[in-house]
Amino acid sequence: MGIGGISVWQLLIILAIVVMLFGTKRLRTLGSDLGSAVKGFRSSMSEDDKADPQEQAATEEEAKDK
Template sequence: MGSFSIWHWLIVLLIVVMVFGTKKLKNIGSDLGGAVKGFKDGMKDGSTADGAAPPPSGQVASSAAVDKSTIDVEAKRKA
């Protein structure tokens, strides 16, 4: 009972495929692969030689680029 043989692993694999289905397992595999690729790209971008990181895509880099339709929450609290 020390280690599992190849037959044990094949039975476990068969049960997993029967429970989740091949389409679900394919989606999980592609999501996992995309996450690993994104992590590797992030690590590669983080180790740039010039040390200047680009600003995050969801944030404004400077106050001059602020849209006129944005609401200043702190100004409402002060008034």
């Protein structure tokens, strides 16, 4: 038994159908696009963490006042 009650053979058949429908080139492009999107998201999140501490303090102060 595999993941969630799906056997390995069923997963291989699903993979073969997906490859036949979309082709390896399109799947490769989809994977690289998804990877670049995740990379961009992570970099923007890390930039947000490195934001100006004074700006963060002012924002927190405004939030407390409301």
